[in-house]
Amino acid sequence: MLDWLKHINKEFPEFWKNYLSKFDKKSKRFVILSTQNSGLNFSKDVIYSIGAFAILDDSILIGDSFETVLLQYKFLHDNKLSNTFIIESKMKKLGEPDAIVELVEFIGNAILVGHHIDDHVEMINAALERMNCGRLKNEALDIDIMHRKLHDITDKKFSLDELSEIYKIPKSERISASEDAYKASLLFLKLKSRLGIN
Amino acid sequence: MNSIAEHIADFLKEYSPFDHLTIQELSEIAVNIRVVNLQKHKALFQINDLVHDSFYVVASGVIDLSIIADAEETILNKCHVGALFGLRPFFAKNNYRMTAKAREESIVYAIPIAVFRPFLANNAEVLNFLLENFANNTPNSKDSENLRGNIISDSVFYTDQQSEMQFFQSLSYNTNPLITNAGSIVKDVAQLMAETRFNSTIVCENNIPLGIVTDTDMSSKIATGRFPVTVSVDKIMSKPVITVLENVSLAEAQLLMLKNNVTHLCVTIDGTDTTEVKGVISEHDLIIAQASNPGVLIKEIKRSQSASELKQIRVRLTNLVQTSIQKNIPLTHISNITSEINFAILKRAIELSILDLGSPPARFAWLSIGSQGRKEQLLLTDQDSILVFEDVADEKYRDVKDYFLTLGKRTTLTLEKVGYELCPNGHMASNMIWCKSLTDWIKQYDSWMKAPGEKNNNVSSIFFDYELIFGDQKLEDAISTVVFKNVKNNTLFFDYLGNDALRKHSPLTFFKNFNVEEEGLYKNMFDIKTRAIMPLVDGARLFTLYFDLKGINNTYVRFKQLTISDPKHSEIYLNCAEAFLTLSKFRTLEGLKNENSGQYINLEELSKIDKEKLKNALLPMKELEELIKSKFQLTQFS
Numbered sequence: 001m002l003d004w005l006k007h008i009n010k011e012f013p014e015f016w017k018n019y020l021s022k023f024d025k026k027s028k029r030f031v032i033l034s035t036q037n038s039g040l041n042f043s044k045d046v047i048y049s050i051g052a053f054a055i056l057d058d059s060i061l062i063g064d065s066f067e068t069v070l071l072q073y074k075f076l077h078d079n080k081l082s083n084t085f086i087i088e089s090k091m092k093k094l095g096e097p098d099a100i101v102e103l104v105e106f107i108g109n110a111i112l113v114g115h116h117i118d119d120h121v122e123m124i125n126a127a128l129e130r131m132n133c134g135r136l137k138n139e140a141l142d143i144d145i146m147h148r149k150l151h152d153i154t155d156k157k158f159s160l161d162e163l164s165e166i167y168k169i170p171k172s173e174r175i176s177a178s179e180d181a182y183k184a185s186l187l188f189l190k191l192k193s194r195l196g197i198n
Numbered sequence: 199m200n201s202i203a204e205h206i207a208d209f210l211k212e213y214s215p216f217d218h219l220t221i222q223e224l225s226e227i228a229v230n231i232r233v234v235n236l237q238k239h240k241a242l243f244q245i246n247d248l249v250h251d252s253f254y255v256v257a258s259g260v261i262d263l264s265i266i267a268d269a270e271e272t273i274l275n276k277c278h279v280g281a282l283f284g285l286r287p288f289f290a291k292n293n294y295r296m297t298a299k300a301r302e303e304s305i306v307y308a309i310p311i312a313v314f315r316p317f318l319a320n321n322a323e324v325l326n327f328l329l330e331n332f333a334n335n336t337p338n339s340k341d342s343e344n345l346r347g348n349i350i351s352d353s354v355f356y357t358d359q360q361s362e363m364q365f366f367q368s369l370s371y372n373t374n375p376l377i378t379n380a381g382s383i384v385k386d387v388a389q390l391m392a393e394t395r396f397n398s399t400i401v402c403e404n405n406i407p408l409g410i411v412t413d414t415d416m417s418s419k420i421a422t423g424r425f426p427v428t429v430s431v432d433k434i435m436s437k438p439v440i441t442v443l444e445n446v447s448l449a450e451a452q453l454l455m456l457k458n459n460v461t462h463l464c465v466t467i468d469g470t471d472t473t474e475v476k477g478v479i480s481e482h483d484l485i486i487a488q489a490s491n492p493g494v495l496i497k498e499i500k501r502s503q504s505a506s507e508l509k510q511i512r513v514r515l516t517n518l519v520q521t522s523i524q525k526n527i528p529l530t531h532i533s534n535i536t537s538e539i540n541f542a543i544l545k546r547a548i549e550l551s552i553l554d555l556g557s558p559p560a561r562f563a564w565l566s567i568g569s570q571g572r573k574e575q576l577l578l579t580d581q582d583s584i585l586v587f588e589d590v591a592d593e594k595y596r597d598v599k600d601y602f603l604t605l606g607k608r609t610t611l612t613l614e615k616v617g618y619e620l621c622p623n624g625h626m627a628s629n630m631i632w633c634k635s636l637t638d639w640i641k642q643y644d645s646w647m648k649a650p651g652e653k654n655n656n657v658s659s660i661f662f663d664y665e666l667i668f669g670d671q672k673l674e675d676a677i678s679t680v681v682f683k684n685v686k687n688n689t690l691f692f693d694y695l696g697n698d699a700l701r702k703h704s705p706l707t708f709f710k711n712f713n714v715e716e717e718g719l720y721k722n723m724f725d726i727k728t729r730a731i732m733p734l735v736d737g738a739r740l741f742t743l744y745f746d747l748k749g750i751n752n753t754y755v756r757f758k759q760l761t762i763s764d765p766k767h768s769e770i771y772l773n774c775a776e777a778f779l780t781l782s783k784f785r786t787l788e789g790l791k792n793e794n795s796g797q798y799i800n801l802e803e804l805s806k807i808d809k810e811k812l813k814n815a816l817l818p819m820k821e822l823e824e825l826i827k828s829k830f831q832l833t834q835f836s
Contacts, residue, residue, distance in 0.1 A: 053202070059308060060233035067200045091201065168303075170258065172205065182202045186305065189235035 015101045016133040022109040023137055029110040030055040030141075032188055034181035035120045038075065042126040046075045049091070050103055051178030053185045054110065058192070060185045066106040067178045069093045091176075100127050104136075112140040115160045115184050143184055146191040163187055203228040206307065210255065213280035215327035223317060232308040233257070236300035242284070244297045249287040252308035256281050259304025264297050276301065285328055287311050288318075329457060370487070371465065375478040377402050378411075380432035387431050388416060398462045398478055401435045405474040407464050409435030414461065436460070443469035444476055448487045451479055492518065492535050499542040503550070505615035508543050512578070512617050515539050519576055520790050529779050529786075530754055537573035541566075541667055543616060544583075544609075548668045551608040558605070559598050562587035563669035564627060565677075568660035572735070572751045574782065577789040577796055581610060581618040582660060585627035586673045589635050599633070606633050625660065636673055640680050647684040650694035659698060662739055663751050678748060685743050689831060692744060696830040699736035700823055705729040705816045712801055712813075723798040726785050730816055734778045737822045741771075744829070753778050770825055773818035780815040784808075 012020075033052045039045040047070050054064035069091045076083045086093065094102065103124070114120050117140045125135045144158050147166070160180060164171065167190050169183050207224035210216040216224060232252065236242060236259070243250060245265065254261075261277040274296060277283045286294055288311060318325045376399040378387055387399050391413075398412045411431055419425050419434040440458045442451065444465055451463055461481050467473040495511055495518075502508050515536065522532045548564055568582035569575045585606055590598050606627035614620055627633050634642075646661070662681065666674045685691065705724075707713050712724045738756040745763045750756050757775035761768035789796025801809065 051200075058234065062200070062203050062206065062231045062233065063229045065200050065202070174201070176201060178201045185233070186235060190237070190303065193235065193237045193240070 012133060013131065015104060016128075019104050019108070020134075020137070025109065027109040027111060028056065029108070030113050030188070031107050031110040031138075032060075032181050032185040033107075033112050033114045033117065033120055034177045034184060035123055036177045036180075037119075037123050038072075038079075038081075040119055040123075042122050045123070046070070046072045046096070047099075047123050047127060048072060048085075049089075049177040050099065051176060051181035052103070052106060053178075053181055055113075055185060055188065058189060060182075060189070065178070066103060067091055068099045068102065070099050071095050091178075096127055097131055100124065100131060104128075107136070107138060110138060112136070112138045113143065113184065113188050114140075115143050115163070115180070115187075117142045141188070143187050143191055146188075146195060150191065150194055160184065160187075167191075200229070203231075206231055209257065210307075213255070213282075215282075215324040218321055218323045218327075219317060227309060227313055227317070230310055230313040232310075234306050234308055236261075236304045236306065238300055238303050240300050242298040242300070242306065243294050245295060246293045248293055250284065250308070251287065251312065252284070252310045253282065253287065253314070254284045254298070255307045255309060256283070257305040257307050259306075260301040261304055261306065262299050262301045264299065265295075282328075288315075288328060329453075371477050371479040371483045372396070373465075373477040375400050375464075375475065377405070377475065378431060379403060380408060380430065380435075382431045383427075384411075384416075384420060384425070384429055384431050384434060385427040387411060388420070388427070391416075397482075398480060399431075400439065400464055400475055400478060401431055402475060407439045407441065407466065407471055407475050408432070409437030410439045410462055410464060410478075411435045412462055438471055439464040441466045441469055441471045442479070446479070448484060452484055455481065455484075492539060495539055496542050499539070499546050502546060505547070505550075505612045508546060508612070508616045511539075512543060516578070516790070519786070523783070523786060523790070529783050533574055533576055533752075533782075536576050537570070540570065540575055541665075544570075544613065544667045547609050547612040547616065548605070550612060551605050554608065555601065555605060558587075559594070559601055560588050560590050561670045561673065562602060563671070563673035564609075564667045565664040565674060566667050567625065567664045569663075571660075571663040571665040572753055573665070574735075574753060576782070576786045577794075578617045579619070579795045580621045581613050582621050582625045583610075583627045583632075583667070584625070584639075584661070584664070585633040586636055586639050586669075586677065587634075588670070588673065589637050595635070599630075599635075602633050603628065603630060623658070625658065636676055639677060643677065643680050644684065647681070647688060647691045650691055659695060659736060659739060662743065665751055681743075682746060682748060685746065692740065692830045695736070695740045695743070696826050699733060699740055699826060702728055702733045702736075705819070706813070710813070714801065715798070720798040722801070724801050725797060726781060726788070726799045727795075727797040730781050730819070731778070731785065733819050734774055734781070734822065737774065737819075737826060738778075740826065740830075767825055770818065770821045774822050777815040777818045780811060784812055784815075 031052050031054055033050070035050050036048045037045050038048065049069045050066065052066040054061045056064075069086055069089045071086060071093055073083060073086070075081075076086075112121065121136055121140055128135065143163065147158060147163055148154065148156070158166075160183060161171075163169075164183055164187070167187055169186050172179055203225055206228040207221055210224050210228065211219075211221060216227075219227075234242070234254075242254065242261065256277045256279050258279060261281075261283060262273050263275040263277065263283060264273045275283075277298075283298060284294075318328070376387075376390060376394060376396050378390070378399050378401055380401055380403060382401075391397065391399055398410055400407050401409045401411060409432065411434060415434050415436055420427060425434055439462075440454060440460050441464045442454060444467070446454075446463070446465070454463055455461065463479040464471075464475060465477040465479060466475055495515060499508065499511055502511065519532060519536055522535075523529075544564075544566065552558065563586045565571065565584050565586065566582065567584055569579055570582060583606075585602055587598060587602050606629075610620060610626050610628040620626065625632060643661075664674070664677070703713060705713055713729060714722050714724050734757075735753050738753045738760070741760050741764070742750060742756045745760065747756070747759055747763060750759055754775050757771045757778065760771040761775075764771070784799060785796040787796070788799050799812075804812065
């Protein structure tokens with residue numbers, strides 16, 4: 001609530017100022033975002049990997065994407081967890097601050113979309129706070145809520161797998177943030193046309 | 199490199215032509231792909247849309263490629279998972295020639311042309327695949343055998359009806375080519391070619407083609423002195439010969455020549471070069487074939503100066519109808535094209551008369567009525583027409599009427615020379631009863647509709663199927679207004695028309711045999727026109743008037759439209775529409791066979807299956823009759 005007070009006299013990093021300046025215009029771009037986390041405790045848990053795709057004019061741009069594994073060696077070590085997945089992964093690897101900087105640049109002023117998007121956004125916000133930045137300002141759409149709105153369901157939440165089942169999105173064996181983001185992208189396109197959002 | 203692009207590359211690798219590319223190349227392509235989700239029935243692109251910068255691959259679901267002609271969607275192809283479509287932008291800059299629509303919810307990958315083009319240049323197999331896809335190749339050409347699975351023709355030739363014909367249009371070619379063997383001396387072959395005036399000779403061994411010698415070979419290899427005239431012919435022949443199937447279409451032949459850069463195609467039994475030669479197609483044959491293309495016909499009609507020129511064109515039209523029917527082109531399309539050409543001929547005939555008589559003293563409209571007005575005239579039938587001219591001052595009336603009567607007479611005579619017989623009932627614009635001023639026509643329609651059946655007021659229902667051929671649209675509109683004004687709550691009129699529709703004799707006897715003619719010239723033949731087609735035509739007209747459907751004259755289209763206006767009975771209408779097509783086809787085939795109007799079908803010449811087909815097409819009529827009986831009170835005139 002009083003966030004702005006905390007930040008009022010603080011000098012933000014350059015990338016953040018740049019990010020804030022993008023909001024003068026409204027964006028037509030959607031960014032479908034998914035993260036893999038150690039858990040959902042925003043202060044203690046960390047992001048392992050991030051996957052994101054852009055949607056413009058109702059089509060997913062495979063090239064306009066973001067995919068990174070975060071080098072959380074310290075967290076893994078502190079919690080006595082294995083770090084083999086980082087070593088084995090062929091994806092691009094970055095330290096947390098670098099990854100967040102690139103992600104923020106990738107997102108720009110786009111509208112964020114995801115499955116339970118708030119959780120992902122909160123995790124990123126927590127990381128941003130560690131870097132002395134503010135919170136993400138983007139509008140956010142949740143595909144679970146879109147689905148519930150379409151069918152007037154109020155008493156039930158749907159997992160990404162359940163939604164994929166309902167909308168017949170092909171399953172894949174591999175599990176990654178990108179994979180989830182891609183599924184969410186397809187779900188978003190389907191829900192968007194069904195709800196008639198432009 | 200992101201992991202989803204990798205998935206897509208893996209997916210593409212499974213399908214042609216991408217299987218010719220390496221996974222690195224595919225990944226490069228995949229990164230630039232756009233993924234598009236299409237809801238059920240959503241169109242990706244439509245006819246006449248500007249071409250997109252990408253072509254498409256189906257990732258999931260099914261995409262229908264279709265053309266739309268006369269409110270009817272004809273599906274050309276269904277694209278399943280892995281199929282390519284929308285290749286048009288590769289080869290042409292003009293707009294899409296078809297519609298791509300999702301049959302079910304589908305996901306497609308859009309691959310930008312700019313990204314893909316470099317791979318084409320470096321990879322002949324991929325280029326060939328696309329070319330073949332684009333041209334819808336012959337099923338037997340060898341190199342496409344292994345690709346059969348997902349060849350999706352981008353059949354661009356369907357487009358508007360004219361070029362569609364071109365796609366179906368078969369070629370007539372030389373079925374008796376010069377054939378020689380490999381050991382023949384060039385001089386002898388040249389002598390033979392000169393004598394027969396053929397510009398090619400096929401070199402064969404046991405009638406299996408080895409190569410071909412054309413004028414070009416003679417000039418480039420002999421006349422230049424590279425070989426002496428005494429050399430054996432196999433030294434100078436071009437090989438291998440490009441071979442095609444017997445029933446190759448004009449468009450296909452054209453593409454094959456372009457693709458292979460040759461001037462002759464060799465026709466063999468199964469389209470490969472391992473079977474016997476059946477003929478040879480030269481570029482000249484293509485030019486001739488194009489001459490009986492509907493577009494060319496219309497152009498020639500516009501230029502022709504006399505009845506005999508028009509007659510020549512009408513004869514070619516008959517040929518066109520015949521080949522089209524044999525090729526199983528939907529009858530609706532054929533009749534559309536035929537009626538366009540018929541209208542063009544009528545119009546030209548009127549123009550020619552006007553050129554002779556000088557410009558008309560008042561505005562007028564020449565309307566075709568009856569089968570011509572309904573656009574159902576596939577064969578040469580009689581002409582029915584009326585002429586409406588605008589009201590003029592009393593003192594001018596005589597002159598004006600005289601002018602239009604002469605115009606009518608001249609035109610009908612011209613048309614008679616072209617081959618359209620005069621109407622035996624005199625329903626023509628040359629008849630002074632059917633050539634009159636707008637006011638008189640309005641009075642005429644008024645009296646027909648307000649007091650049908652009285653005294654000499656026997657209205658012929660063909661006057662309610664009219665189509666403007668020449669002149670002022672406003673005059674036609676004026677008549678339409680009168681007709682539809684009078685239709686409102688006019689039970690008497692519907693009573694009359696309903697009875698008229700039911701009065702025709704039933705086509706089948708009590709024992710479900712055909713009701714054939716009992717005596718006269720056509721003894722034991724089945725009168726398909728009056729017993730089967732007319733009741734459907736009358737029924738369709740009755741209901742379109744009842745439901746206030748303006749401007750639709752064609753019986754088939756009328757029934758189709760009725761299914762929308764009166765959904766409760768849509769099934770009956772649909773059955774009738776189909777039955778009408780079947781019956782018209784029978785009639786047309788019979789007419790072409792006997793070179794007459796096809797009114798009487800010789801049942802003995804029909805196969806058992808055809809007889810059943812014909813019988814089945816007579817069934818919906820009963821339902822239609824019941825519907826007429828229940829809808830209108832038919833008391834006055836029964």
